Amino acid sequence: MSSKLSFLGLVLALIAAPSLAQVTVSDAWVRGTVPGQKATGAFMNLKSASDAALVSAASPAAGIVEIHEMAMDSGVMKMRAVDKLALPAGKPVDLKPGGYHVMLMDLKQPLKEGETVPVTLTFVDKDGKRSTQEVKVPVKALTAPAGMPKH
Numbered sequence: 001m002s003s004k005l006s007f008l009g010l011v012l013a014l015i016a017a018p019s020l021a022q023v024t025v026s027d028a029w030v031r032g033t034v035p036g037q038k039a040t041g042a043f044m045n046l047k048s049a050s051d052a053a054l055v056s057a058a059s060p061a062a063g064i065v066e067i068h069e070m071a072m073d074s075g076v077m078k079m080r081a082v083d084k085l086a087l088p089a090g091k092p093v094d095l096k097p098g099g100y101h102v103m104l105m106d107l108k109q110p111l112k113e114g115e116t117v118p119v120t121l122t123f124v125d126k127d128g129k130r131s132t133q134e135v136k137v138p139v140k141a142l143t144a145p146a147g148m149p150k151h
Contacts, residue, residue: 022049023087023123025135030117031097032142033110040111041068042102042119042137043095048087055084055130056122063106065119070098079103087123115139 028044046054057065066081077098085100087093095101102119111117117137124130 023047023052023054023121023131023133024049025121025133028119028135028137029140030104030111030119030137032113032139033107034142035110037110038107039103039105040107041097042104042117043097044102044135044137046085046087046093046095047091048089048123050089051126052087052089052123053084054087054121055124057102057119058122059104059117059119061108061111061117062104063108064104066103066105067100068103069100084124111139113139113141 024047026045026047028042030042031040033040042057042059054067057067059065067083067085068079069082070077070079072078081103082100085093085095093100102121104117104119115138117139118134119137120132120134122130122132
């Protein structure tokens with residue numbers, strides 16, 4: 001009887017799972033740093049199956065991780081932290097240099113090309129339910145161009 005209840009619980013959990021934000025992360029990369037540099041950006045493409053938002057990020061490589069936006073303000077490019085980044089259902093959202101990105105600050109050590117940085121992304125769906133996804137993000141050269149080629 002208990003195995004039937006366990007199976008029923010698993011089935012119910014799988015049925016409920018689609019209500020959580022299902023976000024595909026692709027083409028992720030972090031720009032490498034030089035010794036003494038304390039901040040860099042992480043870039044990626046996000047696509048959610050349903051309306052959701054990226055609400056936070058974390059990484060053991062950095063003391064502070066924030067979602068940032070770069071935008072023109074009175075003719076000056078400015079960067080600022082944002083509380084969340086909307087992910088409309090089925091529409092790709094690019095986090096790229098010069099736009100939205102994940103800012104890694106207070107870096108623990110320089111990030112070298114070829115290394116991998118774990119980044120945990122936290123999403124909230126339209127019902128307010130949170131989900132997290134860990135992404136292993138490759139470090140690209142400090143001189144990596146703004147539009148990294150797709151793999």
